[in-house]
Amino acid sequence: QVHLIESGGGVVQPGRSLRVSCAASGFSFSTYGMHWVRQAPGKGLEWVAVIYYDGSKKYYADSVKGRFTISRDNSKNTLDLQMNSLRVEDTAVYYCARGRIFGVPPLFDYWGQGTLVTVSA
Amino acid sequence: QSALTQPASVSGSPGQSITFSCTGTSSDIGDFDYVSWFQQHPGKAPKLIIYDVSSRPSGVSDRFTGSKSGNSASLTISGLQTEDEADYYCSSSTSNFTVVFGGGSRLTVL
Numbered sequence: 001q002v003h004l005i006e007s008g009g010g011v012v013q014p015g016r017s018l019r020v021s022c023a024a025s026g027f028s029f030s031t032y033g034m035h036w037v038r039q040a041p042g043k044g045l046e047w048v049a050v051i052y053y054d055g056s057k058k059y060y061a062d063s064v065k066g067r068f069t070i071s072r073d074n075s076k077n078t079l080d081l082q083m084n085s086l087r088v089e090d091t092a093v094y095y096c097a098r099g100r101i102f103g104v105p106p107l108f109d110y111w112g113q114g115t116l117v118t119v120s121a
Numbered sequence: 122q123s124a125l126t127q128p129a130s131v132s133g134s135p136g137q138s139i140t141f142s143c144t145g146t147s148s149d150i151g152d153f154d155y156v157s158w159f160q161q162h163p164g165k166a167p168k169l170i171i172y173d174v175s176s177r178p179s180g181v182s183d184r185f186t187g188s189k190s191g192n193s194a195s196l197t198i199s200g201l202q203t204e205d206e207a208d209y210y211c212s213s214s215t216s217n218f219t220v221v222f223g224g225g226s227r228l229t230v231l
Contacts, residue, residue, distance in 0.1 A: 035220070037167075037222075044124070044208075044210060044222060044223070044224045044225040045159070045161075045167065045210050045212075045222040045225070046222060047212070047219065047220040047221065047222055050218075050219075050220070057218075059217070059218045059219050060219075061219060095166060095167075104218065105153070105155040105214050106155065106157070106212065106214060106220045107157070107169070107172060108157060108159070108167070108169055108172075108212070109169050109172070109178060111166040111167055111168075112166065113166055114166060
């Protein structure tokens with residue numbers, strides 16, 4: 001069965017960097033687009049970024065553009081999110097979610113359990 | 122990338138039918154049939170319950186139905202059950218290859 005397991009969350013000071021990862025198993029990772037979605041404490045869902053199945057294209061929410069970078073390693077079935085210049089408002093649970101096979105539109109049929117990133121002085 | 126608009130709360134009694142609304146624009150819901158709905162219980166990851174406006178993933182009850190008209194989408198839950206009490210979110214593709222979520226609606230089963 002499909003499993004997505006995030007890791008790498010923690011407490012970081014404003015302005016610093018952090019990298020969160022998602023390990024995928026149970027499906028052909030290299031054929032699916034992958035997304036990051038976050039949820040601030042007590043708040044709603046916010047889409048963060050998407051990377052195409054082959055890594056050829058990436059798109060970001062305006063709130064993170066220029067600061068966050070999504071990447072993937074299809075040989076290791078891993079998805080990463082490099083977060084630079086972190087702000088207090090980036091505090092959230094970060095989820096990885098599966099997109100569509102070979103496709104552009106989102107699907108989000110499987111989610112990880114999330115990893116908490118806290119940005120605080 | 123403004124969030125889709127959802128009512129903050131919806132309530133109903135067991136056995137009733139309730140409908141959630143999700144309002145967007147001509148650049149998201151109005152332009153794509155890639156509207157999804159998610160159910161989220163406290164402390165859990167979201168669960169996909171409707172995709173592509175009205176399709177249900179395998180294993181999701183047929184009590185959940187989705188539809189779309191113009192720039193708005195709807196999720197209807199029929200035969201309301203206590204375990205349906207949760208937060209519900211809509212999402213849509215947008216014209217600039219991004220995704221937008223609604224602010225979420227909390228369902229209370231009275």
